[in-house]
Amino acid sequence: MDVRQAPKFPAWPQYDDAEREGLIRALDQGQWWRMGGDEVDSFEREFADHHGAEHALAVTNGTHALELALQVMGVGPGTEVIVPAFTFISSSQAAQRLGAVTVPVDVDPHTYNIDPAAVVAALTPRTKVIMPVHMAGLMADMDTLAKISAENGVPLLQDAAHAHGAQWQGKRVGELGSIATFSFQNGKLMTAGEGGAVVFPEGQTESYEMAFLRHSCGRPRGDRRYLHRISGSNMRLNEFSASVLRAQLRRLDEQIAVRDQRWTLLSELLGAIDGVVPQGGDVRADRNSHYMAMFRVPGISEENRNALVDRLVERGLPAFAGFRAIYRTEAFWEFGVPDESLEAIADRCPNTDAISQDCIWLHHRVLLAGEQEMHATAEIVADVVATA
Structure with missing residues (x-):
């Protein structure tokens, strides 16, 4: 263990009297599920408004x-969903659990976001949805993806689990014309421990109403006679979680502004380190939420990268290995896979393979610290990489 003093970073999650008051408010309602209280309904209105969407539906978690x-978009057996190969496994498993085939495609080596050219190459008559993931809150190329979507009649579903409050050319996630999903898991930019949301842009009220039915066991609002209209599941968020999320949402913008300032500095410092390449962004993404501070050490082996992460943790940094390519997990191959070998998928995803091997990320609470901590973080990374 290194005996030098580690930099001090804020704790996460963050909370104060706003969360306490919200929990008491939910408790005092005497009704703690969404059908009897006001917290979930209020949170949905506030979250939709914050992201420029017509509707938001709060659910149990981001995977759901x-x-x-x-499911609302028609994904099921006989259909395919295109996803980036470099992402958290839920992006893939959500489609596979519906009986669809997940088709992984390569990502841009600079932004780590889905490569539009790879999307075009993977389109088939069975493609039902294209799923860009806004990696670490740095938004994917929504202009090119929207053009591909329109030309091929295949809708986009934004996996915005990292992108609360982000913007693309001045437009918020809910203003980009496609359905988007968010996560409120414990490490996310706003959290109630678990939770998720689906936001629906203007003109998709029918899809929202369908989603409401399916997230509530197929049961319409106000039903007293168990008139379940369609098949569904129980994905309803509870009132306590919604009360916490309302408080978390109120401080989101201020935290994003701090993270963006700190990342501007930290990425410059990391980029000056020999052998380190920070994640790049797209200038058209004019507000990035910075869920992670990501960087690569090109040429390092996976084993040495993992050892480097351990050393960073010993030095006091909340560091983690980058996501494993989804096709290099056992879970991916259980069901709903394309008719290709692992080697064939890897051959067409060279950027993903490289990033999965050499990428490291730091928890976003690093970016809530002061400028001094950014310099200390870069110094630790430089020292550890130099001795790796």
Whole structure:
């Protein structure tokens, strides 16, 4: 263990009297599920408004948000969903659990976001949805993806689990014309421990109403006679979680502004380190939420990368290995896979393979610290990489 003093970073999650008051408010309602209280309804209105969407539907977690959105969009047996190969496994499993085939495609080596050219190459008559993931809150190329979507009649589903409050050319996630999903898991930019949301842009009220039915066991609002209209599941968020999320939402913008300032500095410092390449962004993404501070050490082996992460943790940084390519997990191959070998998928995803091997990320609470901590963080990374 290194005996030098580690930099001090804020704790996460963050909370104060706003969360306490919200929990008491939910408790005092005497009704703690969404059908009897006001917290979930209020949170949905506030979250939709914050993201420029017509509707928001709060659900149990981000994985369920993806699964629900995909089902509403017609994904099921006989269909395919294109996803980036470099992402958290839920992006893939949400489609696979509906009986669809997940088709992984390569990502841009600079932004780590889905490569539009790879999307075009993977389109087939069975493609039902294209799922861009806004990696670490740095938004994917929504202009090119929207053009591909329109030309091929295949809708987009934004996996915005990292992108609360982000914007693309001045437009918020809910203003980009496609359904989007969010996660409120404990590490996310706003959290109630777990939770998720699906946001619906203007003109998709019918999809929202379908999603509401499916997230509530197929049961319409106000039903007293068990008139379940369609098949569904129980994905309803509870009132206590919604009360916490309302408080979390109120401080989101201020935290994003701090993270963006700190990332501007930290990425410059990391980029000056020999052998380190920070994640790049797209200038058209004019507000990035920075869920992670990501960087690569090109050429390092996976084993040495993992050892480097351990060393960073010993030095006091909340560091993690980058996501494993989804096709290099056992879970991916259980069901709903394309008719290709692992090697064939890897051959067409060279950027994903490289990033999965050499990428490291730091928890976003690093970016809530002061400028001094950014310099200390870069110094630790430089020292550890130099001695790796």
